[in-house]
Amino acid sequence: MSGTPPLTSKSRRPNNRPPGPRGSFAPTLQFQRTPLEFLSRMLDEHGDIFSVDLLGMPTVVLNDPTFVDHVLKRHHHNYDRNGPAVEMARNMFGYGLGTAARPEWLLQRRLLQPAFHRQRIAAFDEMMTTAIETTHDRWEQARIAGTPIDVGAEMTDLALRIVLATLFDLNPGDGILRTFTDAFTVTTQELASFMRFPLLPLSVPTPGHRRFHRSLNVLDSIMYEMIRRHRADEGSDQSLLSRMMAARDAESTEGMTDRQLRDEILTMLFAGHETSANTLTWVWYLLGRHPDVEQRLRTEIDTVLADRRPRTADLPPLTYTRQVIQETLRLYSPAWHNYRQAVADDEIGGYRIPAGTTILWSYYFIHRHRNYWPNPEQFDPDRFSEAKNIGGIHPGYYPFGAGPRMCIGNVFAMAEMQLTIAMTLQRYRLVPTSDKVIAPVPLITLHPRRPVTVHLERYRSLSSPSTGSR
Numbered sequence: 001m002s003g004t005p006p007l008t009s010k011s012r013r014p015n016n017r018p019p020g021p022r023g024s025f026a027p028t029l030q031f032q033r034t035p036l037e038f039l040s041r042m043l044d045e046h047g048d049i050f051s052v053d054l055l056g057m058p059t060v061v062l063n064d065p066t067f068v069d070h071v072l073k074r075h076h077h078n079y080d081r082n083g084p085a086v087e088m089a090r091n092m093f094g095y096g097l098g099t100a101a102r103p104e105w106l107l108q109r110r111l112l113q114p115a116f117h118r119q120r121i122a123a124f125d126e127m128m129t130t131a132i133e134t135t136h137d138r139w140e141q142a143r144i145a146g147t148p149i150d151v152g153a154e155m156t157d158l159a160l161r162i163v164l165a166t167l168f169d170l171n172p173g174d175g176i177l178r179t180f181t182d183a184f185t186v187t188t189q190e191l192a193s194f195m196r197f198p199l200l201p202l203s204v205p206t207p208g209h210r211r212f213h214r215s216l217n218v219l220d221s222i223m224y225e226m227i228r229r230h231r232a233d234e235g236s237d238q239s240l241l242s243r244m245m246a247a248r249d250a251e252s253t254e255g256m257t258d259r260q261l262r263d264e265i266l267t268m269l270f271a272g273h274e275t276s277a278n279t280l281t282w283v284w285y286l287l288g289r290h291p292d293v294e295q296r297l298r299t300e301i302d303t304v305l306a307d308r309r310p311r312t313a314d315l316p317p318l319t320y321t322r323q324v325i326q327e328t329l330r331l332y333s334p335a336w337h338n339y340r341q342a343v344a345d346d347e348i349g350g351y352r353i354p355a356g357t358t359i360l361w362s363y364y365f366i367h368r369h370r371n372y373w374p375n376p377e378q379f380d381p382d383r384f385s386e387a388k389n390i391g392g393i394h395p396g397y398y399p400f401g402a403g404p405r406m407c408i409g410n411v412f413a414m415a416e417m418q419l420t421i422a423m424t425l426q427r428y429r430l431v432p433t434s435d436k437v438i439a440p441v442p443l444i445t446l447h448p449r450r451p452v453t454v455h456l457e458r459y460r461s462l463s464s465p466s467t468g469s470r
Protein backbone atom coordinates (compact mmCIF):
# COMPACT_ATOMS: atom_id res chain seq x y z
CA MET A 1 0.00 0.00 0.00
CA SER A 2 1.12 3.60 -0.36
CA GLY A 3 2.02 3.71 3.33
CA THR A 4 3.92 0.41 3.20
CA PRO A 5 6.45 0.17 6.04
CA PRO A 6 10.16 0.06 5.11
CA LEU A 7 11.12 -3.24 3.51
CA THR A 8 12.46 -5.85 5.88
CA SER A 9 15.91 -7.41 5.60
CA LYS A 10 14.24 -10.51 4.16
CA SER A 11 13.06 -8.40 1.23
CA ARG A 12 16.55 -7.38 0.13
CA ARG A 13 16.73 -10.05 -2.54
CA PRO A 14 17.68 -9.71 -6.24
CA ASN A 15 15.30 -7.20 -7.88
CA ASN A 16 13.21 -7.32 -4.75
CA ARG A 17 10.56 -9.31 -6.58
CA PRO A 18 9.67 -12.96 -6.18
CA PRO A 19 11.78 -15.40 -8.22
CA GLY A 20 10.45 -16.68 -11.52
CA PRO A 21 10.63 -16.27 -15.30
CA ARG A 22 9.65 -12.94 -16.87
CA GLY A 23 9.20 -11.52 -20.34
CA SER A 24 8.19 -14.70 -22.19
CA PHE A 25 4.82 -15.74 -23.63
CA ALA A 26 5.55 -19.46 -23.02
CA PRO A 27 4.21 -19.54 -19.42
CA THR A 28 0.85 -18.14 -20.60
CA LEU A 29 0.49 -20.98 -23.12
CA GLN A 30 1.56 -23.60 -20.57
CA PHE A 31 -0.80 -22.16 -17.95
CA GLN A 32 -3.71 -22.08 -20.41
CA ARG A 33 -3.09 -25.63 -21.67
CA THR A 34 -2.11 -27.58 -18.53
CA PRO A 35 -2.47 -25.28 -15.53
CA LEU A 36 -1.97 -27.88 -12.78
CA GLU A 37 1.17 -29.32 -14.36
CA PHE A 38 2.54 -25.82 -14.98
CA LEU A 39 1.88 -24.61 -11.42
CA SER A 40 3.21 -27.82 -9.90
CA ARG A 41 6.49 -27.46 -11.81
CA MET A 42 6.85 -23.78 -10.95
CA LEU A 43 6.15 -24.40 -7.25
CA ASP A 44 8.80 -27.14 -7.21
CA GLU A 45 11.29 -24.82 -8.86
CA HIS A 46 10.59 -21.56 -7.02
CA GLY A 47 8.77 -22.33 -3.77
CA ASP A 48 5.67 -20.82 -2.20
CA ILE A 49 5.87 -17.43 -3.91
CA PHE A 50 7.01 -16.74 -7.46
CA SER A 51 6.40 -14.27 -10.27
CA VAL A 52 5.55 -14.91 -13.89
CA ASP A 53 3.93 -13.00 -16.76
CA LEU A 54 0.48 -14.42 -17.60
CA LEU A 55 -1.75 -12.95 -20.35
CA GLY A 56 0.73 -10.07 -20.54
CA MET A 57 0.23 -9.18 -16.87
CA PRO A 58 2.89 -9.40 -14.17
CA THR A 59 1.52 -12.09 -11.88
CA VAL A 60 2.64 -13.27 -8.46
CA VAL A 61 1.61 -16.80 -7.50
CA LEU A 62 1.15 -17.60 -3.80
CA ASN A 63 1.13 -21.03 -2.21
CA ASP A 64 1.59 -20.23 1.46
CA PRO A 65 -1.68 -19.78 3.41
CA THR A 66 -0.21 -16.89 5.42
CA PHE A 67 0.30 -15.01 2.14
CA VAL A 68 -3.22 -15.85 0.99
CA ASP A 69 -4.59 -14.68 4.36
CA HIS A 70 -2.74 -11.42 3.79
CA VAL A 71 -4.56 -10.87 0.48
CA LEU A 72 -8.00 -12.14 1.49
CA LYS A 73 -8.18 -10.97 5.08
CA ARG A 74 -5.49 -8.76 6.59
CA HIS A 75 -4.92 -6.45 3.57
CA HIS A 76 -8.10 -7.20 1.64
CA HIS A 77 -8.69 -3.47 1.04
CA ASN A 78 -5.65 -3.46 -1.22
CA TYR A 79 -6.81 -6.33 -3.46
CA ASP A 80 -9.75 -6.07 -5.85
CA ARG A 81 -11.44 -8.24 -8.50
CA ASN A 82 -10.00 -6.82 -11.73
CA GLY A 83 -7.70 -7.92 -14.55
CA PRO A 84 -8.04 -9.66 -17.94
CA ALA A 85 -9.93 -12.79 -16.79
CA VAL A 86 -12.55 -10.75 -14.92
CA GLU A 87 -12.92 -8.43 -17.94
CA MET A 88 -13.65 -11.48 -20.11
CA ALA A 89 -16.18 -12.89 -17.65
CA ARG A 90 -18.01 -9.54 -17.60
CA ASN A 91 -19.09 -10.27 -21.20
CA MET A 92 -21.59 -12.68 -19.66
CA PHE A 93 -22.09 -11.70 -16.03
CA GLY A 94 -21.81 -7.92 -16.32
CA TYR A 95 -21.16 -6.52 -12.87
CA GLY A 96 -22.75 -9.24 -10.72
CA LEU A 97 -21.37 -9.97 -7.28
CA GLY A 98 -18.58 -12.25 -8.52
CA THR A 99 -17.24 -9.86 -11.19
CA ALA A 100 -17.91 -6.45 -9.60
CA ALA A 101 -15.07 -4.40 -8.13
CA ARG A 102 -15.23 -1.95 -5.24
CA PRO A 103 -17.06 0.30 -4.45
CA GLU A 104 -20.06 -1.20 -6.33
CA TRP A 105 -19.23 -4.72 -5.06
CA LEU A 106 -19.62 -3.64 -1.41
CA LEU A 107 -23.04 -2.07 -2.04
CA GLN A 108 -24.25 -5.20 -3.85
CA ARG A 109 -22.88 -7.52 -1.18
CA ARG A 110 -24.73 -5.58 1.56
CA LEU A 111 -27.95 -5.80 -0.44
CA LEU A 112 -27.63 -9.52 -1.13
CA GLN A 113 -26.24 -10.86 2.16
CA PRO A 114 -29.57 -11.11 4.08
CA ALA A 115 -31.12 -13.31 1.36
CA PHE A 116 -28.47 -15.97 2.11
CA HIS A 117 -28.86 -16.02 5.87
CA ARG A 118 -29.00 -19.56 7.34
CA GLN A 119 -32.63 -19.21 8.45
CA ARG A 120 -33.72 -18.01 5.05
CA ILE A 121 -31.96 -20.92 3.33
CA ALA A 122 -34.09 -23.27 5.47
CA ALA A 123 -37.13 -21.97 3.54
CA PHE A 124 -35.70 -23.75 0.46
CA ASP A 125 -36.02 -27.20 2.10
CA GLU A 126 -39.02 -28.21 0.08
CA MET A 127 -37.63 -27.04 -3.27
CA MET A 128 -34.31 -28.79 -2.70
CA THR A 129 -35.78 -32.10 -1.56
CA THR A 130 -38.39 -32.09 -4.34
CA ALA A 131 -35.66 -31.56 -6.93
CA ILE A 132 -33.64 -34.45 -5.47
CA GLU A 133 -36.69 -36.75 -5.48
CA THR A 134 -37.53 -35.77 -9.06
CA THR A 135 -33.99 -36.78 -10.05
CA HIS A 136 -34.28 -40.09 -8.21
CA ASP A 137 -37.62 -40.85 -9.84
CA ARG A 138 -35.99 -40.31 -13.23
CA TRP A 139 -33.13 -42.64 -12.23
CA GLU A 140 -35.56 -45.50 -11.69
CA GLN A 141 -35.70 -46.26 -15.43
CA ALA A 142 -31.91 -46.59 -15.56
CA ARG A 143 -31.90 -48.75 -12.44
CA ILE A 144 -34.52 -51.12 -13.78
CA ALA A 145 -32.85 -51.32 -17.20
CA GLY A 146 -29.41 -51.79 -15.60
CA THR A 147 -28.06 -48.84 -17.62
CA PRO A 148 -25.21 -46.89 -16.03
CA ILE A 149 -25.73 -43.20 -15.29
CA ASP A 150 -23.23 -40.39 -15.78
CA VAL A 151 -23.01 -38.96 -12.27
CA GLY A 152 -21.44 -35.66 -13.39
CA ALA A 153 -24.25 -34.93 -15.85
CA GLU A 154 -26.89 -35.92 -13.28
CA MET A 155 -25.41 -33.78 -10.51
CA THR A 156 -25.12 -30.81 -12.91
CA ASP A 157 -28.76 -31.15 -13.92
CA LEU A 158 -29.83 -31.46 -10.29
CA ALA A 159 -27.77 -28.50 -9.01
CA LEU A 160 -29.00 -26.31 -11.85
CA ARG A 161 -32.62 -27.25 -11.15
CA ILE A 162 -32.16 -26.48 -7.46
CA VAL A 163 -30.65 -23.06 -8.01
CA LEU A 164 -33.15 -22.15 -10.76
CA ALA A 165 -36.09 -23.30 -8.65
CA THR A 166 -34.92 -21.25 -5.67
CA LEU A 167 -34.14 -18.19 -7.79
CA PHE A 168 -37.51 -18.06 -9.52
CA ASP A 169 -39.74 -20.12 -7.18
CA LEU A 170 -40.41 -22.62 -9.96
CA ASN A 171 -41.37 -26.24 -9.65
CA PRO A 172 -38.16 -28.23 -10.36
CA GLY A 173 -40.12 -30.08 -13.08
CA ASP A 174 -41.10 -26.87 -14.92
CA GLY A 175 -40.45 -26.94 -18.70
CA ILE A 176 -38.84 -23.50 -18.73
CA LEU A 177 -35.96 -24.97 -16.74
CA ARG A 178 -35.00 -27.18 -19.71
CA THR A 179 -34.83 -24.22 -22.14
CA PHE A 180 -32.88 -22.19 -19.63
CA THR A 181 -30.52 -25.04 -18.76
CA ASP A 182 -29.71 -25.75 -22.43
CA ALA A 183 -29.01 -22.09 -23.25
CA PHE A 184 -27.02 -21.69 -20.06
CA THR A 185 -24.83 -24.70 -20.86
CA VAL A 186 -24.00 -23.40 -24.36
CA THR A 187 -23.26 -19.87 -23.11
CA THR A 188 -20.91 -21.01 -20.36
CA GLN A 189 -19.12 -23.51 -22.64
CA GLU A 190 -18.51 -20.83 -25.26
CA LEU A 191 -17.37 -18.35 -22.62
CA ALA A 192 -14.96 -20.93 -21.19
CA SER A 193 -13.45 -21.59 -24.67
CA PHE A 194 -13.08 -17.86 -25.25
CA MET A 195 -11.40 -17.37 -21.87
CA ARG A 196 -8.96 -20.20 -22.53
CA PHE A 197 -7.84 -18.84 -25.89
CA PRO A 198 -8.96 -15.20 -26.18
CA LEU A 199 -7.50 -14.67 -29.64
CA LEU A 200 -10.43 -12.69 -31.09
CA PRO A 201 -12.87 -10.45 -29.19
CA LEU A 202 -16.39 -11.79 -28.73
CA SER A 203 -17.69 -9.09 -31.10
CA VAL A 204 -15.99 -10.92 -34.02
CA PRO A 205 -18.73 -13.25 -35.39
CA THR A 206 -16.95 -16.64 -35.35
CA PRO A 207 -19.37 -19.63 -35.16
CA GLY A 208 -18.60 -20.06 -31.43
CA HIS A 209 -19.08 -16.37 -30.66
CA ARG A 210 -22.41 -16.39 -32.56
CA ARG A 211 -23.55 -19.36 -30.46
CA PHE A 212 -22.53 -17.43 -27.34
CA HIS A 213 -24.59 -14.36 -28.27
CA ARG A 214 -27.61 -16.38 -29.47
CA SER A 215 -27.87 -18.39 -26.25
CA LEU A 216 -27.16 -15.35 -24.08
CA ASN A 217 -30.12 -13.63 -25.80
CA VAL A 218 -32.34 -16.61 -24.89
CA LEU A 219 -31.21 -16.36 -21.27
CA ASP A 220 -31.72 -12.59 -21.22
CA SER A 221 -35.27 -12.82 -22.53
CA ILE A 222 -36.22 -15.44 -19.89
CA MET A 223 -34.53 -13.48 -17.10
CA TYR A 224 -36.17 -10.16 -17.99
CA GLU A 225 -39.54 -11.90 -18.27
CA MET A 226 -39.02 -13.42 -14.78
CA ILE A 227 -38.03 -10.02 -13.41
CA ARG A 228 -41.16 -8.45 -14.96
CA ARG A 229 -43.41 -11.17 -13.47
CA HIS A 230 -41.84 -10.92 -10.02
CA ARG A 231 -42.12 -7.12 -10.06
CA ALA A 232 -45.81 -7.46 -11.02
CA ASP A 233 -46.39 -9.88 -8.09
CA GLU A 234 -44.48 -7.51 -5.83
CA GLY A 235 -42.24 -10.38 -4.83
CA SER A 236 -44.90 -12.24 -2.91
CA ASP A 237 -43.02 -15.58 -2.98
CA GLN A 238 -39.95 -16.87 -1.13
CA SER A 239 -37.70 -16.88 -4.20
CA LEU A 240 -34.18 -15.50 -4.17
CA LEU A 241 -35.23 -13.11 -6.93
CA SER A 242 -38.05 -11.66 -4.77
CA ARG A 243 -35.63 -11.31 -1.87
CA MET A 244 -33.11 -9.54 -4.10
CA MET A 245 -35.84 -7.24 -5.42
CA ALA A 246 -37.02 -6.35 -1.93
CA ALA A 247 -33.51 -5.47 -0.73
CA ARG A 248 -32.96 -1.76 -0.12
CA ASP A 249 -29.74 0.15 0.41
CA ALA A 250 -29.69 1.40 4.04
CA GLU A 251 -28.62 4.93 3.08
CA SER A 252 -30.22 5.66 -0.29
CA THR A 253 -33.16 3.22 0.23
CA GLU A 254 -32.74 2.33 -3.45
CA GLY A 255 -33.27 -1.21 -4.74
CA MET A 256 -31.62 -2.97 -7.68
CA THR A 257 -32.28 -2.05 -11.29
CA ASP A 258 -33.46 -4.73 -13.75
CA ARG A 259 -29.95 -4.87 -15.20
CA GLN A 260 -28.39 -5.45 -11.77
CA LEU A 261 -30.92 -8.18 -11.04
CA ARG A 262 -30.13 -9.83 -14.38
CA ASP A 263 -26.39 -9.78 -13.62
CA GLU A 264 -27.00 -11.26 -10.15
CA ILE A 265 -29.29 -14.01 -11.46
CA LEU A 266 -26.63 -15.18 -13.95
CA THR A 267 -23.92 -14.92 -11.30
CA MET A 268 -25.88 -17.01 -8.78
CA LEU A 269 -26.66 -19.60 -11.43
CA PHE A 270 -23.08 -19.94 -12.49
CA ALA A 271 -21.41 -19.66 -9.07
CA GLY A 272 -24.11 -21.80 -7.51
CA HIS A 273 -24.38 -24.89 -9.68
CA GLU A 274 -21.09 -26.07 -11.21
CA THR A 275 -19.38 -25.80 -7.84
CA SER A 276 -21.91 -27.96 -5.97
CA ALA A 277 -22.35 -30.34 -8.92
CA ASN A 278 -18.61 -31.00 -9.22
CA THR A 279 -18.19 -31.46 -5.48
CA LEU A 280 -21.01 -34.01 -5.43
CA THR A 281 -19.54 -35.81 -8.44
CA TRP A 282 -16.20 -36.11 -6.64
CA VAL A 283 -18.04 -37.31 -3.50
CA TRP A 284 -19.59 -40.23 -5.45
CA TYR A 285 -16.25 -40.99 -7.09
CA LEU A 286 -14.46 -41.06 -3.71
CA LEU A 287 -17.19 -43.13 -2.03
CA GLY A 288 -16.91 -45.66 -4.84
CA ARG A 289 -13.21 -46.04 -3.95
CA HIS A 290 -13.71 -46.03 -0.17
CA PRO A 291 -16.51 -48.45 0.77
CA ASP A 292 -15.59 -48.14 4.47
CA VAL A 293 -16.39 -44.41 4.36
CA GLU A 294 -19.65 -45.11 2.54
CA GLN A 295 -20.62 -47.65 5.20
CA ARG A 296 -20.00 -45.11 8.00
CA LEU A 297 -22.12 -42.59 6.11
CA ARG A 298 -24.97 -45.09 5.75
CA THR A 299 -24.84 -45.91 9.44
CA GLU A 300 -25.08 -42.22 10.31
CA ILE A 301 -27.94 -41.62 7.88
CA ASP A 302 -29.82 -44.72 9.03
CA THR A 303 -29.43 -43.63 12.66
CA VAL A 304 -30.35 -39.98 12.25
CA LEU A 305 -32.97 -40.19 9.52
CA ALA A 306 -33.96 -43.81 8.88
CA ASP A 307 -36.27 -43.44 5.86
CA ARG A 308 -37.61 -39.98 6.78
CA ARG A 309 -37.32 -37.24 4.16
CA PRO A 310 -34.72 -34.87 5.65
CA ARG A 311 -35.07 -31.16 6.25
CA THR A 312 -32.28 -28.65 6.84
CA ALA A 313 -33.05 -28.84 10.58
CA ASP A 314 -31.91 -32.51 10.42
CA LEU A 315 -28.50 -31.62 9.02
CA PRO A 316 -26.43 -30.60 12.10
CA PRO A 317 -26.31 -34.18 13.53
CA LEU A 318 -25.13 -35.50 10.14
CA THR A 319 -21.57 -34.72 11.17
CA TYR A 320 -19.80 -37.45 9.23
CA THR A 321 -21.71 -36.46 6.08
CA ARG A 322 -20.38 -32.94 6.57
CA GLN A 323 -16.83 -34.25 7.08
CA VAL A 324 -17.01 -36.24 3.83
CA ILE A 325 -18.00 -33.07 1.97
CA GLN A 326 -15.27 -31.03 3.68
CA GLU A 327 -12.60 -33.58 2.79
CA THR A 328 -13.84 -33.76 -0.80
CA LEU A 329 -13.69 -29.97 -0.99
CA ARG A 330 -10.12 -30.11 0.29
CA LEU A 331 -8.94 -32.56 -2.36
CA TYR A 332 -11.06 -31.31 -5.25
CA SER A 333 -11.95 -27.68 -4.55
CA PRO A 334 -14.16 -26.73 -7.49
CA ALA A 335 -12.86 -23.17 -7.29
CA TRP A 336 -9.37 -24.52 -7.93
CA HIS A 337 -7.79 -21.08 -8.26
CA ASN A 338 -8.57 -17.47 -7.59
CA TYR A 339 -7.02 -14.07 -8.17
CA ARG A 340 -7.01 -10.44 -7.21
CA GLN A 341 -5.28 -7.32 -8.49
CA ALA A 342 -3.14 -5.13 -6.20
CA VAL A 343 -4.61 -1.63 -5.95
CA ALA A 344 -1.48 0.03 -4.49
CA ASP A 345 2.10 -1.09 -3.82
CA ASP A 346 2.36 -3.68 -1.06
CA GLU A 347 4.75 -6.26 0.33
CA ILE A 348 4.17 -10.01 0.68
CA GLY A 349 6.65 -12.42 2.22
CA GLY A 350 9.33 -9.74 2.06
CA TYR A 351 8.85 -9.09 -1.66
CA ARG A 352 7.57 -5.89 -3.22
CA ILE A 353 4.20 -6.15 -4.95
CA PRO A 354 3.73 -3.18 -7.31
CA ALA A 355 0.24 -1.74 -7.88
CA GLY A 356 -1.55 -3.51 -10.75
CA THR A 357 0.11 -6.91 -10.11
CA THR A 358 -2.21 -9.88 -10.52
CA ILE A 359 -2.11 -12.16 -7.48
CA LEU A 360 -3.00 -15.78 -8.19
CA TRP A 361 -3.23 -18.84 -5.97
CA SER A 362 -4.54 -22.36 -6.35
CA TYR A 363 -6.56 -24.11 -3.66
CA TYR A 364 -5.66 -27.39 -5.35
CA PHE A 365 -2.06 -26.99 -4.18
CA ILE A 366 -2.69 -25.06 -0.96
CA HIS A 367 -5.07 -27.79 0.24
CA ARG A 368 -2.31 -30.35 -0.35
CA HIS A 369 0.48 -28.32 1.28
CA ARG A 370 2.65 -30.72 3.29
CA ASN A 371 3.23 -28.21 6.10
CA TYR A 372 -0.49 -28.10 6.81
CA TRP A 373 -1.85 -31.51 5.89
CA PRO A 374 -0.28 -34.86 6.89
CA ASN A 375 -0.58 -37.40 4.04
CA PRO A 376 -2.19 -34.73 1.87
CA GLU A 377 -3.12 -37.05 -1.01
CA GLN A 378 -5.08 -39.41 1.25
CA PHE A 379 -8.90 -39.16 1.46
CA ASP A 380 -9.53 -39.02 5.19
CA PRO A 381 -12.79 -37.36 6.36
CA ASP A 382 -11.62 -37.77 9.97
CA ARG A 383 -9.33 -34.80 9.46
CA PHE A 384 -12.45 -32.75 10.01
CA SER A 385 -13.76 -34.58 13.07
CA GLU A 386 -14.71 -32.39 16.04
CA ALA A 387 -11.79 -33.73 18.06
CA LYS A 388 -9.16 -32.74 15.54
CA ASN A 389 -10.90 -29.68 14.19
CA ILE A 390 -10.73 -27.31 17.13
CA GLY A 391 -13.10 -24.41 16.58
CA GLY A 392 -13.97 -25.72 13.14
CA ILE A 393 -11.14 -23.74 11.56
CA HIS A 394 -8.27 -25.28 9.66
CA PRO A 395 -5.47 -22.91 8.70
CA GLY A 396 -4.91 -23.14 4.99
CA TYR A 397 -8.39 -24.45 4.15
CA TYR A 398 -10.45 -22.21 1.89
CA PRO A 399 -12.99 -24.11 -0.22
CA PHE A 400 -15.34 -21.11 0.02
CA GLY A 401 -12.60 -18.46 0.03
CA ALA A 402 -12.10 -16.21 3.06
CA GLY A 403 -12.50 -12.61 4.19
CA PRO A 404 -15.23 -10.23 3.04
CA ARG A 405 -15.57 -11.82 -0.41
CA MET A 406 -16.07 -15.30 0.96
CA CYS A 407 -18.70 -17.32 -0.92
CA ILE A 408 -22.14 -15.89 -0.18
CA GLY A 409 -23.76 -19.25 -0.99
CA ASN A 410 -21.79 -21.52 1.38
CA VAL A 411 -24.75 -22.32 3.67
CA PHE A 412 -26.95 -22.94 0.62
CA ALA A 413 -24.29 -25.22 -0.89
CA MET A 414 -23.67 -27.25 2.26
CA ALA A 415 -27.43 -27.75 2.74
CA GLU A 416 -28.03 -28.92 -0.82
CA MET A 417 -25.01 -31.25 -0.77
CA GLN A 418 -25.87 -32.84 2.60
CA LEU A 419 -29.49 -33.31 1.51
CA THR A 420 -28.44 -34.85 -1.81
CA ILE A 421 -26.02 -37.32 -0.21
CA ALA A 422 -28.44 -38.31 2.56
CA MET A 423 -31.45 -38.79 0.27
CA THR A 424 -29.44 -40.65 -2.37
CA LEU A 425 -27.94 -43.08 0.13
CA GLN A 426 -31.37 -43.65 1.68
CA ARG A 427 -32.54 -44.93 -1.67
CA TYR A 428 -29.56 -46.26 -3.66
CA ARG A 429 -26.18 -47.87 -3.80
CA LEU A 430 -24.04 -46.24 -6.49
CA VAL A 431 -21.79 -49.00 -7.82
CA PRO A 432 -18.85 -47.68 -9.92
CA THR A 433 -18.55 -49.18 -13.40
CA SER A 434 -14.75 -48.95 -13.21
CA ASP A 435 -12.08 -48.83 -10.52
CA LYS A 436 -9.71 -46.72 -12.63
CA VAL A 437 -8.28 -43.56 -11.06
CA ILE A 438 -9.80 -40.39 -12.53
CA ALA A 439 -7.58 -37.30 -12.70
CA PRO A 440 -8.97 -33.80 -12.28
CA VAL A 441 -9.08 -31.33 -15.16
CA PRO A 442 -9.17 -27.64 -14.27
CA LEU A 443 -11.68 -25.83 -16.49
CA ILE A 444 -13.46 -22.86 -14.92
CA THR A 445 -14.11 -25.32 -12.08
CA LEU A 446 -12.35 -28.61 -11.34
CA HIS A 447 -13.94 -31.46 -13.32
CA PRO A 448 -13.14 -35.17 -13.46
CA ARG A 449 -11.19 -35.87 -16.67
CA ARG A 450 -13.45 -38.82 -17.55
CA PRO A 451 -17.15 -39.30 -16.75
CA VAL A 452 -17.88 -40.91 -13.38
CA THR A 453 -20.37 -43.65 -14.23
CA VAL A 454 -22.25 -45.91 -11.84
CA HIS A 455 -24.90 -48.63 -11.79
CA LEU A 456 -27.79 -47.99 -9.45
CA GLU A 457 -28.91 -50.59 -6.96
CA ARG A 458 -31.81 -50.23 -4.60
CA TYR A 459 -30.74 -49.83 -0.96
CA ARG A 460 -32.90 -51.21 1.83
CA SER A 461 -32.24 -49.37 5.03
CA LEU A 462 -31.19 -51.80 7.76
CA SER A 463 -32.95 -49.75 10.41
CA SER A 464 -36.21 -49.47 8.47
CA PRO A 465 -37.48 -52.25 6.22
CA SER A 466 -40.13 -49.86 4.90
CA THR A 467 -37.57 -48.03 2.72
CA GLY A 468 -37.66 -50.87 0.27
CA SER A 469 -41.21 -50.07 -0.66
CA ARG A 470 -40.83 -46.35 -1.19
Ligand code: HEM
Pocket residue numbers: 072097098099109163267268271272273275276279329333334335338398399400401402404405406407408409410412413
Ligand atom coordinates in the same frame (compact mmCIF):
# COMPACT_ATOMS: atom_id res chain seq x y z
C1 HEM B 1 -19.57 -26.38 -3.31
C2 HEM B 1 -20.14 -25.24 -3.61
C3 HEM B 1 -19.43 -23.91 -3.69
C4 HEM B 1 -18.10 -23.62 -3.60
C5 HEM B 1 -16.94 -24.56 -3.39
C6 HEM B 1 -17.98 -22.18 -3.75
C7 HEM B 1 -16.76 -21.50 -3.69
C8 HEM B 1 -16.65 -20.12 -3.84
C9 HEM B 1 -15.40 -19.40 -3.81
C10 HEM B 1 -14.03 -20.01 -3.56
C11 HEM B 1 -15.69 -18.10 -4.02
C12 HEM B 1 -14.69 -16.98 -4.18
C13 HEM B 1 -14.41 -16.22 -2.92
C14 HEM B 1 -13.32 -15.20 -3.19
O1 HEM B 1 -13.20 -14.64 -4.28
O2 HEM B 1 -12.52 -15.03 -2.29
C15 HEM B 1 -17.11 -17.99 -4.20
C16 HEM B 1 -17.77 -16.82 -4.45
C17 HEM B 1 -19.13 -16.74 -4.70
N1 HEM B 1 -20.05 -17.75 -4.61
FE1 HEM B 1 -19.66 -19.67 -4.16
N2 HEM B 1 -19.22 -21.66 -3.94
C18 HEM B 1 -20.15 -22.67 -3.90
C19 HEM B 1 -21.52 -22.56 -4.02
C20 HEM B 1 -22.20 -21.39 -4.23
C21 HEM B 1 -23.64 -21.27 -4.30
C22 HEM B 1 -24.63 -22.41 -4.11
C23 HEM B 1 -23.91 -19.95 -4.59
C24 HEM B 1 -25.23 -19.26 -4.78
C25 HEM B 1 -26.42 -19.80 -4.79
C26 HEM B 1 -22.64 -19.25 -4.68
C27 HEM B 1 -22.49 -17.93 -4.98
C28 HEM B 1 -21.28 -17.25 -4.95
C29 HEM B 1 -21.15 -15.83 -5.26
C30 HEM B 1 -22.26 -14.90 -5.69
C31 HEM B 1 -19.80 -15.50 -5.08
C32 HEM B 1 -19.15 -14.14 -5.23
C33 HEM B 1 -19.08 -13.51 -3.83
C34 HEM B 1 -18.43 -12.13 -3.79
O3 HEM B 1 -17.52 -11.86 -4.58
O4 HEM B 1 -18.85 -11.34 -2.92
N3 HEM B 1 -21.62 -20.16 -4.45
N4 HEM B 1 -17.68 -19.24 -4.08
